[in-house]
Amino acid sequence: MRGAALVLLLSVLSAQTPSGPAATRAAVERWVTANQRPIVAELMALLAIPNVAADRANILRNVAFLEQAFATRGFTTRRLETPGNPLFFAERRTPGATKTTLIYAHVDGQPVDAKAWNQPDPFTPVTRGDRIYARSASDDKGPIIATLAALDALAAAGLQPSTHLKVIIDAEEEASSPSLVPAVTQYRDLLAADMMLIFDGPIHSSGRPTLAFGARGIITATLTVFGPKSGVHSGNYGNWVPNPALRLSQLIASLKDDEGRVTVEGYYDDVAALTAEERALLAGVPDDSAQLMRAFGIAAPERKGRSLQEGLQEPTLNIRGLASSHVGAGARTIIPDRAVAEIDLRLVKETSGRKLLQLIADHIRRQGFHLVDGEPDDATRAQYSKIAWLRVGQETPAFRTSPLLPESRALASAMEAAFGAPPVQIRTLGGTVPIAPFVDALRVPAVLVPIVNFDNNQHEENENLRMGHFFTGIQILAVALTR
Amino acid sequence: MRGAALVLLLSVLSAQTPSGPAATRAAVERWVTANQRPIVAELMALLAIPNVAADRANILRNVAFLEQAFATRGFTTRRLETPGNPLFFAERRTPGATKTTLIYAHVDGQPVDAKAWNQPDPFTPVTRGDRIYARSASDDKGPIIATLAALDALAAAGLQPSTHLKVIIDAEEEASSPSLVPAVTQYRDLLAADMMLIFDGPIHSSGRPTLAFGARGIITATLTVFGPKSGVHSGNYGNWVPNPALRLSQLIASLKDDEGRVTVEGYYDDVAALTAEERALLAGVPDDSAQLMRAFGIAAPERKGRSLQEGLQEPTLNIRGLASSHVGAGARTIIPDRAVAEIDLRLVKETSGRKLLQLIADHIRRQGFHLVDGEPDDATRAQYSKIAWLRVGQETPAFRTSPLLPESRALASAMEAAFGAPPVQIRTLGGTVPIAPFVDALRVPAVLVPIVNFDNNQHEENENLRMGHFFTGIQILAVALTR
Numbered sequence: 001m002r003g004a005a006l007v008l009l010l011s012v013l014s015a016q017t018p019s020g021p022a023a024t025r026a027a028v029e030r031w032v033t034a035n036q037r038p039i040v041a042e043l044m045a046l047l048a049i050p051n052v053a054a055d056r057a058n059i060l061r062n063v064a065f066l067e068q069a070f071a072t073r074g075f076t077t078r079r080l081e082t083p084g085n086p087l088f089f090a091e092r093r094t095p096g097a098t099k100t101t102l103i104y105a106h107v108d109g110q111p112v113d114a115k116a117w118n119q120p121d122p123f124t125p126v127t128r129g130d131r132i133y134a135r136s137a138s139d140d141k142g143p144i145i146a147t148l149a150a151l152d153a154l155a156a157a158g159l160q161p162s163t164h165l166k167v168i169i170d171a172e173e174e175a176s177s178p179s180l181v182p183a184v185t186q187y188r189d190l191l192a193a194d195m196m197l198i199f200d201g202p203i204h205s206s207g208r209p210t211l212a213f214g215a216r217g218i219i220t221a222t223l224t225v226f227g228p229k230s231g232v233h234s235g236n237y238g239n240w241v242p243n244p245a246l247r248l249s250q251l252i253a254s255l256k257d258d259e260g261r262v263t264v265e266g267y268y269d270d271v272a273a274l275t276a277e278e279r280a281l282l283a284g285v286p287d288d289s290a291q292l293m294r295a296f297g298i299a300a301p302e303r304k305g306r307s308l309q310e311g312l313q314e315p316t317l318n319i320r321g322l323a324s325s326h327v328g329a330g331a332r333t334i335i336p337d338r339a340v341a342e343i344d345l346r347l348v349k350e351t352s353g354r355k356l357l358q359l360i361a362d363h364i365r366r367q368g369f370h371l372v373d374g375e376p377d378d379a380t381r382a383q384y385s386k387i388a389w390l391r392v393g394q395e396t397p398a399f400r401t402s403p404l405l406p407e408s409r410a411l412a413s414a415m416e417a418a419f420g421a422p423p424v425q426i427r428t429l430g431g432t433v434p435i436a437p438f439v440d441a442l443r444v445p446a447v448l449v450p451i452v453n454f455d456n457n458q459h460e461e462n463e464n465l466r467m468g469h470f471f472t473g474i475q476i477l478a479v480a481l482t483r
Numbered sequence: 484m485r486g487a488a489l490v491l492l493l494s495v496l497s498a499q500t501p502s503g504p505a506a507t508r509a510a511v512e513r514w515v516t517a518n519q520r521p522i523v524a525e526l527m528a529l530l531a532i533p534n535v536a537a538d539r540a541n542i543l544r545n546v547a548f549l550e551q552a553f554a555t556r557g558f559t560t561r562r563l564e565t566p567g568n569p570l571f572f573a574e575r576r577t578p579g580a581t582k583t584t585l586i587y588a589h590v591d592g593q594p595v596d597a598k599a600w601n602q603p604d605p606f607t608p609v610t611r612g613d614r615i616y617a618r619s620a621s622d623d624k625g626p627i628i629a630t631l632a633a634l635d636a637l638a639a640a641g642l643q644p645s646t647h648l649k650v651i652i653d654a655e656e657e658a659s660s661p662s663l664v665p666a667v668t669q670y671r672d673l674l675a676a677d678m679m680l681i682f683d684g685p686i687h688s689s690g691r692p693t694l695a696f697g698a699r700g701i702i703t704a705t706l707t708v709f710g711p712k713s714g715v716h717s718g719n720y721g722n723w724v725p726n727p728a729l730r731l732s733q734l735i736a737s738l739k740d741d742e743g744r745v746t747v748e749g750y751y752d753d754v755a756a757l758t759a760e761e762r763a764l765l766a767g768v769p770d771d772s773a774q775l776m777r778a779f780g781i782a783a784p785e786r787k788g789r790s791l792q793e794g795l796q797e798p799t800l801n802i803r804g805l806a807s808s809h810v811g812a813g814a815r816t817i818i819p820d821r822a823v824a825e826i827d828l829r830l831v832k833e834t835s836g837r838k839l840l841q842l843i844a845d846h847i848r849r850q851g852f853h854l855v856d857g858e859p860d861d862a863t864r865a866q867y868s869k870i871a872w873l874r875v876g877q878e879t880p881a882f883r884t885s886p887l888l889p890e891s892r893a894l895a896s897a898m899e900a901a902f903g904a905p906p907v908q909i910r911t912l913g914g915t916v917p918i919a920p921f922v923d924a925l926r927v928p929a930v931l932v933p934i935v936n937f938d939n940n941q942h943e944e945n946e947n948l949r950m951g952h953f954f955t956g957i958q959i960l961a962v963a964l965t966r
Contacts, residue, residue: 216718218718218816220814220816222810222814227781228779228780228781229778229779229780232779233913233914234799234801234803234827234829235699235701235829235912235913235914235915236912236913236914237779237791237913238699238794238795238799238801238827238829238913239743239785239786239789239794239795239797239799239829239913240784240785240789240790240791240794240795241779241781241784241785242743242781242783242784242785243743243785243801243802245735245802245803245804245805245824246735246736246739246743246802248732248805249731249732249733249735249736249802249805250732250735250736250739250741252728252729252732252733252736253729253732253733253735253736253737254736256729256733258733260722260725260726260729293865294861294865295712296711296712296715296720296724297711297712297859297861297864297865298710298711298724298725298864298868299864299865299866299867299868300725300868301723301724301725302722302723302724302725302726303722306722306723307723308720308723311721311722311723312721312722312723314722316717316721316722318717318721318726318816318818319726319728319729319732319807319819320717320728320808320814320815320816320817320818320819321728321807321808321809321810321814321815321819322728322731322732322805322806322807322808322810322819322822323805323806323807323809323810323811324802324804324805324806325803325804325805325825326804326806326825327705327804327805327806327823327824327825328806328823328825331703331705331803331804331825332803332804333701333703333801333803333827334803335801335803336802336803336804336805339805340810340811341728341810342808342809342810342811342814344717344721344816346717346718346721346722376780378777378780381780381781381782382776382777382780382782383782384782385781385782385783429718429719430716430718430719430720430721430722431716431718431719432718
């Protein structure tokens with residue numbers, strides 16, 4: 001049996017043609033079709049264990065499940081103790097392999113408000129139509145079970161992964177993964193790998209196999225422009241006391257042009273121009289702009305002729321909130337005492353959030369503002385006619401693995417060979433993923449391989465996993481592991 | 484007695500020198516000093532009658548008080564019935580006079596929250612230090628009693644007003660005077676006069692006799708800029724979905740320059756340039772800019788080198804409120820669905836609020852916005868990339884009597900002669916007074932002659948009247964009536 005598997009393995013490894021991944025995929029598909037019942041049963045069993053990060057007793061039950069599940073597949077397992085929940089680690093050598101793949105997933109889920117769900121208990125999964133409804137069905141227990149099923153399917157077909165495998169499963173992802181980055185220092189050797197595959201997140205809305213090579217980071221800030229110490233009568237002093245809502249508006253208007261391009265000096269300096277090859281990759285993403293615009297109720301994107309994917313390659317400067325005195329029924333005829341803008345900057349790999357905010361601070365000073373670091377006192381108010389406070393919030397870095405690296409190309413080629421068309425290749429996801437600081441610390445090429453349906457209600461009530469996506473996802477992960 | 488009074492009267496009328504008003508003032512001052520006790524007793528009696536406009540039974544007790552008080556001073560009185568509270572009207576002919584003065588005051592007061600006061604009952608006046616505390620002590624029962632005392636003092640000195648007198652006392656002023664303007668149509672002949680004196684409002688903070696020749700009007704508006712139908716993820720769509728908070732800021736910034744000058748085409752076209760004489764009047768107002776700036780905590784006024792009084796001669800465009808999504812703890816990383824600015828325009832005599840808002844609407848269109856009149860529907864959203872809604876609110880007109888009219892000059896000269904220095908002459912009060920539509924409808928030169936202390940807590944708890952201001956106020960009103 002072992003000998004036969006080795007012969008089959010060698011024949012697969014030596015195939016050197018697109019039929020290799022295609023054959024793998026076909027074998028996995030057959031095995032999955034024949035084994036849907038036990039695969040789904042294992043998923044149901046894992047979904048039945050509550051998994052909110054703060055619920056340590058149940059988290060340990062989830063970890064015990066993983067230990068048993070990966071041990072069954074020939075992995076040696078280990079709990080990496082941390083000040084918080086343990087990280088689950090598993091490892092399996094692949095005969096003949098020279099490289100190592102590190103698989104990342106997370107077993108914890110978002111807190112639940114059971115009353116908001118269409119079922120009695122989010123931890124008692126129910127099937128409706130072609131979906132399973134339960135907390136973490138998609139985020140991220142579905143991909144964990146799909147990984148196990150992919151390993152089973154490969155073994156059943158006498159196939160094996162192309163690399164040694166390491167697995168790290170976080171149990172605090174939805175609580176911002178506080179233990180993950182410290183673990184890199186403590187367990188660097190253990191985690192060492194040639195490539196990291198992140199099995200998390202939704203597949204492209206087109207349903208096509210998707211690879212995401214990076215995600216934007218984020219930094220937030222609060223910009224306050226100060227007016228009089230307290231609101232003053234807009235009649236008695238209008239045209240004399242300066243209005244902070246006007247000045248904040250003028251400041252915001254000075255930050256961006258009519259098409260949303262940031263006009264702050266140096267803002268895009270660190271962002272490298274895209275190569276023709278990168279542009280082609282972006283153009284290949286099958287976003288349906290017209291459909292998106294209809295859904296959002298907008299007639300045009302911010303910048304004429306620019307695609308969503310192009311926009312995602314640059315840092316943003318987003319005004320996410322504005323406030324000054326009151327609007328609506330509570331509006332009063334005053335010159336307000338202050339005006340506040342909440343800002344978030346989405347970052348790309350080349351841009352540091354703190355540096356961008358420093359450029360913005362310099363810009364604000366060039367507009368004649370004195371920047372304070374808190375409420376201005378009387379002496380400051382007497383000295384400076386324009387006073388603002390730019391308070392810097394939390395930063396989460398971006399990450400990006402070049403889609404042009406050999407590792408990236410090999411993965412994309414395997415997908416193309418297996419599925420008959422190139423995968424959707426996302427150079428940069430627009431949003432921010434909590435895994436980014438871990439990727440940043442590990443310094444390993446990392447690629448997200450998402451499989452779950454786009455409309456999975458992630459983080460909300462009635463989270464679900466579409467079975468079609470799940471079963472195809474097992475094929476996708478098997479192809480990724482045998483790339 | 485009548486003969487002697489007539490001789491004295493004729494000697495006063497023929498005096499033709501500054502000693503006339505000065506002598507009147509001195510005589511009134513002597514009489515007031517000798518009669519403080521009964522004057523204050525009459526004030527206390529009126530303050531003891533509750534006077535919230537909605538409390539009709541007590542309003543009628545106030546009116547009955549006025550009927551008795553004015554009848555005692557030789558007036559014929561009348562209730563002008565309206566759909567709301569009656570207006571009190573009184574009239575007294577002055578032998579030899581050819582002109583008529585219409586005195587306006589109001590007997591109703593703001594609602595009270597007794598628990599917030601430092602006394603058990605706002606309608607049981609108490610004396611603390613040199614002030615009487617009670618609802619309407621300053622606004623506006625103090626001036627009514629001061630008028631009665633001025634008439635008594637003149638009579639005791641054998642002096643009489645320079646004109647026939649008519650008195651109209653509103654009992655719904657704090658409820659926006661709904662009956663006053665309609666009464667102009669119904670009682671135009673009865674109300675006919677050559678000049679109106681409005682005995683209401685606080686004297687200039689310098690304490691000097693004050694004449695106010697006008698007040699700004701107001702119109703409000705709500706400007707909404709629409710973004711996507713609902714907030715969208717700032718990461719997934721940042722740099723692609725337009726941000727309404729940015730666009731609103733850009734729009735607001737386009738409305739005014741760095742010094743607060745409105746840049747909307749034609750905004751100041753109707754405002755006549757000030758003459759040298761008018762500029763001199765404004766310069767004569769003893770505003771303490773340095774003190775005001777300290778109090779407000781600002782280092783400079785909105786426009787360099789411009790005085791408060793100069794600012795009050797022009798319409799404003801004030802951003803009184805801003806909102807878009809959330810700020811502070813509730814801030815979310817989204818591109819908001821809308822951004823809203825609440826606006827108020829303070830108007831001067833020459834500017835119509837509706838016309839100014841029309842100019843602003845034209846300006847908004849020139850910035851590329853499509854203006855809607857409600858929530859935009861899908862078809863509108865699909866057609867126009869920039870959509871805004873300028874919703875127009877209530878308008879109250881401005882009024883102004885030229886300080887250069889003979890009637891105005893006569894009043895100011897009498898004050899100067901009586902008090903040894905020119906009065907503070909306010910060409911335009913910055914705020915809006917509810918009497919403006921009445922003045923507008925009557926088309927009579929109208930001047931406010933305020934007497935009560937600036938710090939009287941008008942409209943709030945612990946409303947009070949400083950006795951020094953009250954007793955000097957009696958002299959001021961006597962001089963105004965004998966101008």
